[in-house]
Amino acid sequence: xxxxxxxRSEDFPRWYQDVCQAGDLAENAPVRxxxxxxxxxxxxxxxxxxxxxxxxxxxxxENAYFPxxxxxxxxxxxxxHVEGFSPELAIxxxxxxxxxxxxxxxxxxxxxxxxxxxxxxxxxxRDLPMLLNQWAxxxxxxxxxxxxxxTTEFLWQEGHTAHATAEEAEEETLRMLxxxxxxxxxxxxxxxxKGPKSRAETFPGANCTYCVEAIMQDGxxxxxxxxxxxxxxxxxxxxxxxxxxxxxxxxxWTTSWGVSTRLVGAVVMAHGDDKGLVLPPRVAPVQVVLxxxxxxxxERAAVIAEASGIVERLKQAGVRAKLDDREQLxxxxxxxxxxxxxxxxxxxxxxxxxxxxxxxxxxRDDGSKTPLPIxxxxxxxxxxxxxxxxxxxxxxxxxxxxxxxxxxxxxxxERMLQEPGGFVAAPWDGTDESELAxxxxxxxxxxxxxxxxxxxxxxxxxxxxxKRMALFARSY
Amino acid sequence: xxxxxxxRSEDFPRWYQDVCQAGDLAENAPVRxxxxxxxxxxxxxxxxxxxxxxxxxxxxxENAYFPxxxxxxxxxxxxxHVEGFSPELAIxxxxxxxxxxxxxxxxxxxxxxxxxxxxxxxxxxRDLPMLLNQWAxxxxxxxxxxxxxxTTEFLWQEGHTAHATAEEAEEETLRMLxxxxxxxxxxxxxxxxKGPKSRAETFPGANCTYCVEAIMQDGxxxxxxxxxxxxxxxxxxxxxxxxxxxxxxxxxWTTSWGVSTRLVGAVVMAHGDDKGLVLPPRVAPVQVVLxxxxxxxxERAAVIAEASGIVERLKQAGVRAKLDDREQLxxxxxxxxxxxxxxxxxxxxxxxxxxxxxxxxxxRDDGSKTPLPIxxxxxxxxxxxxxxxxxxxxxxxxxxxxxxxxxxxxxxxERMLQEPGGFVAAPWDGTDESELAxxxxxxxxxxxxxxxxxxxxxxxxxxxxxKRMALFARSY
Numbered sequence: 001x002x003x004x005x006x007x008r009s010e011d012f013p014r015w016y017q018d019v020c021q022a023g024d025l026a027e028n029a030p031v032r033x034x035x036x037x038x039x040x041x042x043x044x045x046x047x048x049x050x051x052x053x054x055x056x057x058x059x060x061x062e063n064a065y066f067p068x069x070x071x072x073x074x075x076x077x078x079x080x081h082v083e084g085f086s087p088e089l090a091i092x093x094x095x096x097x098x099x100x101x102x103x104x105x106x107x108x109x110x111x112x113x114x115x116x117x118x119x120x121x122x123x124x125x126r127d128l129p130m131l132l133n134q135w136a137x138x139x140x141x142x143x144x145x146x147x148x149x150x151t152t153e154f155l156w157q158e159g160h161t162a163h164a165t166a167e168e169a170e171e172e173t174l175r176m177l178x179x180x181x182x183x184x185x186x187x188x189x190x191x192x193x194k195g196p197k198s199r200a201e202t203f204p205g206a207n208c209t210y211c212v213e214a215i216m217q218d219g220x221x222x223x224x225x226x227x228x229x230x231x232x233x234x235x236x237x238x239x240x241x242x243x244x245x246x247x248x249x250x251x252x253w254t255t256s257w258g259v260s261t262r263l264v265g266a267v268v269m270a271h272g273d274d275k276g277l278v279l280p281p282r283v284a285p286v287q288v289v290l291x292x293x294x295x296x297x298x299e300r301a302a303v304i305a306e307a308s309g310i311v312e313r314l315k316q317a318g319v320r321a322k323l324d325d326r327e328q329l330x331x332x333x334x335x336x337x338x339x340x341x342x343x344x345x346x347x348x349x350x351x352x353x354x355x356x357x358x359x360x361x362x363x364r365d366d367g368s369k370t371p372l373p374i375x376x377x378x379x380x381x382x383x384x385x386x387x388x389x390x391x392x393x394x395x396x397x398x399x400x401x402x403x404x405x406x407x408x409x410x411x412x413x414e415r416m417l418q419e420p421g422g423f424v425a426a427p428w429d430g431t432d433e434s435e436l437a438x439x440x441x442x443x444x445x446x447x448x449x450x451x452x453x454x455x456x457x458x459x460x461x462x463x464x465x466x467k468r469m470a471l472f473a474r475s476y
Numbered sequence: 477x478x479x480x481x482x483x484r485s486e487d488f489p490r491w492y493q494d495v496c497q498a499g500d501l502a503e504n505a506p507v508r509x510x511x512x513x514x515x516x517x518x519x520x521x522x523x524x525x526x527x528x529x530x531x532x533x534x535x536x537x538e539n540a541y542f543p544x545x546x547x548x549x550x551x552x553x554x555x556x557h558v559e560g561f562s563p564e565l566a567i568x569x570x571x572x573x574x575x576x577x578x579x580x581x582x583x584x585x586x587x588x589x590x591x592x593x594x595x596x597x598x599x600x601x602r603d604l605p606m607l608l609n610q611w612a613x614x615x616x617x618x619x620x621x622x623x624x625x626x627t628t629e630f631l632w633q634e635g636h637t638a639h640a641t642a643e644e645a646e647e648e649t650l651r652m653l654x655x656x657x658x659x660x661x662x663x664x665x666x667x668x669x670k671g672p673k674s675r676a677e678t679f680p681g682a683n684c685t686y687c688v689e690a691i692m693q694d695g696x697x698x699x700x701x702x703x704x705x706x707x708x709x710x711x712x713x714x715x716x717x718x719x720x721x722x723x724x725x726x727x728x729w730t731t732s733w734g735v736s737t738r739l740v741g742a743v744v745m746a747h748g749d750d751k752g753l754v755l756p757p758r759v760a761p762v763q764v765v766l767x768x769x770x771x772x773x774x775e776r777a778a779v780i781a782e783a784s785g786i787v788e789r790l791k792q793a794g795v796r797a798k799l800d801d802r803e804q805l806x807x808x809x810x811x812x813x814x815x816x817x818x819x820x821x822x823x824x825x826x827x828x829x830x831x832x833x834x835x836x837x838x839x840r841d842d843g844s845k846t847p848l849p850i851x852x853x854x855x856x857x858x859x860x861x862x863x864x865x866x867x868x869x870x871x872x873x874x875x876x877x878x879x880x881x882x883x884x885x886x887x888x889x890e891r892m893l894q895e896p897g898g899f900v901a902a903p904w905d906g907t908d909e910s911e912l913a914x915x916x917x918x919x920x921x922x923x924x925x926x927x928x929x930x931x932x933x934x935x936x937x938x939x940x941x942x943k944r945m946a947l948f949a950r951s952y
Contacts, residue, residue, distance in 0.1 A: 031545045062518070065512070091569065153545065
């Protein structure tokens with residue numbers, strides 16, 4: 001296990017791998033494409049789950065759990081869905097020592113299983129809206145796995161809702177997209193663009209897929225979350241009908257939406273630096289670490305006592321604080337370790353600080369070092385953590401602005417994809433063909449179709465009159 | 477969907493099925509042996525998870541996540557383990573459109589995968605103790621499935637720890653057993669017996685399995701949780717070695733421990749009655765439901781306004797309260813529904829109550845109905861919920877005492893298994909043969925080996941001098 005972190009400028013993908021390892025986030029599992037999420041990575045995921053779960057519940061959703069295994073025949077019922085997912089499926093053929101009569105699919109997503117159950121549960125308009133969410137693992141066979149970003153098994157939440165009208169389904173789809181935006185910006189400190197995907201990038205079986213997209217430090221886009229308006233496609237495939245107030249039987253309108261452990265990878269790539277992880281305070285498993293410093297044994301007791309007291313008071317005040325009192329490690333080694341792990345604030349307390357009734361406070365995001373009075377440290381650190389959170393967002397927002405440009409021609413487009421990189425808005429004729437041709441030529445795909453009807457200018461590819469502005473980027 | 481709940485006295489297993497359905501806890505999935513956990517059932521599970529997760533973290537454990545798939549060869553490394561689990565495995569043979577070179581097992585438990593990772597992570601005594609927990613789904617093919625009690629897929633937590641000494645591993649095994657006991661008694665209001673299993677009932681690969689066992693209303697025992705001292709068995713199989721303080725390389729000592737969604741079934745069978753679920757307040761998803769009552773439209777606004785205010789104040793006070801203001805249902809239908817769902821307290825508020833500045837308060841556990849002043853209702857309901865929690869525990873404890881007896885001979889033993897049923901303590905010669913013969917003759921198994929060395933009397937089966945007292949029962 002090498003301790004060196006490859007600089008970002010040298011090799012960004014390698015830097016990412018190094019930081020995931022140095023930050024103790026995750027490792028590749030002995031099963032190809034799967035990962036082991038270590039405590040620091042899982043703690044981060046728990047802190048992403050908490051606000052999501054709270055917001056889902058505040059908007060009327062309830063958690064439920066549907067089976068891991070889905071009969072293969074269920075997927076076949078929705079043509080686009082089965083076509084989209086077939087190449088990625090893991091198949092169980094034997095169970096309990098016998099070959100199964102019908103092979104079971106390990107869920108890649110649960111629209112089909114939930115559609116099947118809803119056809120029984122939903123009978124009347126009184127059963128609507130049906131607002132469910134599930135925290136689960138899913139499996140999509142991955143040929144080019146990368147920790148958190150693309151793994152054969154990943155953890156996620158999948159929301160599934162059914163509504164009486166098309167309007168309500170569309171409102172729900174957008175409401176959940178807004179929640180994803182809030183979690184990205186307010187918790188992960190990552191600014192996002194949001195909007196609809198092009199038809200080519202739409203979820204298999206959806207009428208429309210909306211997404212939130214962010215730019216990473218290497219200028220590539222990362223899809224952070226998606227929210228799908230499924231129209232009546234799954235209601236038709238699974239016969240989800242209800243008797244409406246007017247007495248008529250109607251097909252329901254459904255939605256689904258999800259974010260995954262990929263968001264952990266987003267945090268790494270949006271904020272990390274050449275020293276390792278840089279975690280936003282609101283999702284950091286440890287927000288403040290206190291490293292006691294002493295040379296002589298007689299200094300030890302007083303320093304440790306004060307340090308324990310400070311950490312205890314911080315915990316009481318709701319700060320996720322930790323005292324690093326390991327005896328076998330020197331302070332320098334501890335600094336190095338917590339730096340790699342991205343802990344937002346490090347406090348140092350030595351005999352001299354003790355005499356001065358202060359601690360030395362070191363920010364992970366900018367490396368600045370300032371003394372802080374022990375008296376009232378809870379409030380001061382609360383403020384500091386807020387400030388760091390804001391500062392990380394501001395930095396990411398400035399980077400996003402600098403890496404968003406607008407091209408009027410293919411020449412400009414290709415130049416801007418190189419420099420500044422990131423997102424390039426360009427007029428597009430609205431056809432799959434042009435989108436595909438642009439992708440083949442530049443490796444950039446449409447991340448979001450911008451909300452500008454009939455823009456000026458001509459499609460950068462075909463030269464035909466533009467139908468839409470689209471936000472292109474090379475992406476993960 | 478029939479609304480009738482079969483009385484317990486008529487057919488207990490049928491009653492159980494009916495209550496799970498009427499209480500909206502879960503349903504059988506279209507995949508044999510699997511279940512769909514509905515919001516009321518999942519909410520109950522979340523309220524069981526929360527105190528467990530808190531207690532795990534308070535005792536120094538961290539959450540992590542290991543892959544769903546395990547190479548078949550990993551299981552083969554521990555002889556007892558593979559023998560125990562082979563008949564229950566689900567096997568993935570195809571992934572990403574191709575047949576796999578090595579079949580993957582869907583994890584039945586994760587000792588082997590974690591053992592493999594630990595052989596890399598654990599190098600020095602400084603890496604110990606390693607204290608991990610995982611919340612996950614596992615799959616054990618089930619021939620006679622029953623909702624929550626035995627399902628092919630179930631949700632659980634599995635704790636895994638590694639230690640430098642045998643003593644520490646044993647301490648950990650017992651510490652976690654104590655946490656299980658606390659959650660059962662303090663949260664589920666279910667008294668338990670705890671202690672070691674006999675050799676025949678030990679986890680495949682463990683040196684010793686400890687468990688907590690409880691008695692259900694039909695007199696059958698349910699294993700609520702297990703904690704295994706794995707000795708050095710998995711350390712040998714996976715080469716988990718560390719350099720100790722004395723410089724020598726040594727094998728680690730490991731433990732594992734788990735509880736599952738089976739605990740939801742335990743709550744049903746320990747407390748439910750012929751009207752449906754009866755939920756202990758500390759784990760009930762809804763603790764208090766308020767049903768507004770009015771005949772005339774002009775009464776409506778005032779009743780709803782006061783009802784909303786009460787529910788809001790209860791929520792502020794930390795009570796999981798719900799206002800049932802559905803317009804299409806009569807109050808009687810609402811009472812019936814919440815009764816089936818086991819909500820501990822129902823409040824009724826009508827125009828007359830409003831005038832009297834009170835609500836009518838109905839307890840689910842004993843059906844008692846008393847008026848409660850609206851002023852100060854938060855504190856009064858907090859006390860009432862505590863009282864209900866205690867009362868459910870007391871009732872279950874009395875039943876457990878009444879259904880625990882002591883037999884000196886096989887004749888007595890068989891009579892007591894009939895009446896009073898439940899647990900029967902009896903002298904045992906300590907052999908697998910006698911245990912098996914008793915099981916074949918009476919269907920009762922050793923649930924726990926009691927902590928009484930060399931008891932008086934002779935083994936009820938063999939007549940040989942008893943080595944141990946054992947607690948027998950018919951069980952789930």
